Amino acid sequence: xxxxxxxxxxxxxxxxxxxxxxxxxxxxxxxxxxxxxxxxxxxxxxxxxxxxxxxxxxxxxxxxxxxxxxxxxxxxxxxxxxxxxxxxxxxxxxxxxxxxxxxxxxxxxxxxxxxxxxxxxxxxxxxxxxxxxxxxxxxxxxxxxxxxxxxxxxxxxxxxxxxxxxxxxxx
Numbered sequence: 099x100x101x102x103x104x105x106x107x108x109x110x111x112x113x114x115x116x117x118x119x120x121x122x123x124x125x126x127x128x129x130x131x132x133x134x135x136x137x138x139x140x141x142x143x144x145x146x147x148x149x150x151x152x153x154x155x156x157x158x159x160x161x162x163x164x165x166x167x168x169x170x171x172x173x174x175x176x177x178x179x180x181x182x183x184x185x186x187x188x189x190x191x192x193x194x195x196x197x198x199x200x201x202x203x204x205x206x207x208x209x210x211x212x213x214x215x216x217x218x219x220x221x222x223x224x225x226x227x228x229x230x231x232x233x234x235x236x237x238x239x240x241x242x243x244x245x246x247x248x249x250x251x252x253x254x255x256x257x258x259x260x261x262x263x264x265x266x267x268x269x
Contacts, residue, residue, distance in 0.1 A: 172207030
């Protein structure tokens with residue numbers, strides 16, 4: 099995220115917080131369960147996306163992000179970034195209870211998203227990645243935020259997935 103994107107994201111977070119997207123009293127643990135419920139509710143439905151990626155690509159991207167937390171990310175931002183700007187961005191997102199980032203920005207070094215993969219297959223891949231993350235005891239540094247504990251990674255995943263789900267509609 100460059101300086102301009104960070105500033106725009108900061109403005110978006112303020113809007114998100116003002117819109118009532120901040121955390122509830124039970125924090126991200128409660129949001130995790132609600133998120134899983136929401137994702138499961140999308141199974142066996144016809145889905146569309148208002149963004150530049152189709153729903154399958156969105157779910158693949160999210161699965162890549164989740165898997166990166168326990169399998170590793172192929173590329174990382176510079177060390178100065180992951181020790182300064184990245185952690186500040188995550189703290190800002192957590193304080194607002196929402197993440198704002200470009201929704202068609204691939205994770206650096208991850209495989210290209212397959213626009214032809216069936217949406218429900220991609221959704222299952224995401225659900226499996228989330229289950230693996232829940233059971234994971236060893237986490238790798240985030241490509242932008244640096245070293246995170248399980249709780250911070252969980253918060254990052256919840257906010258990341260929720261932002262992308264704003265583009266997904268069921269018919």
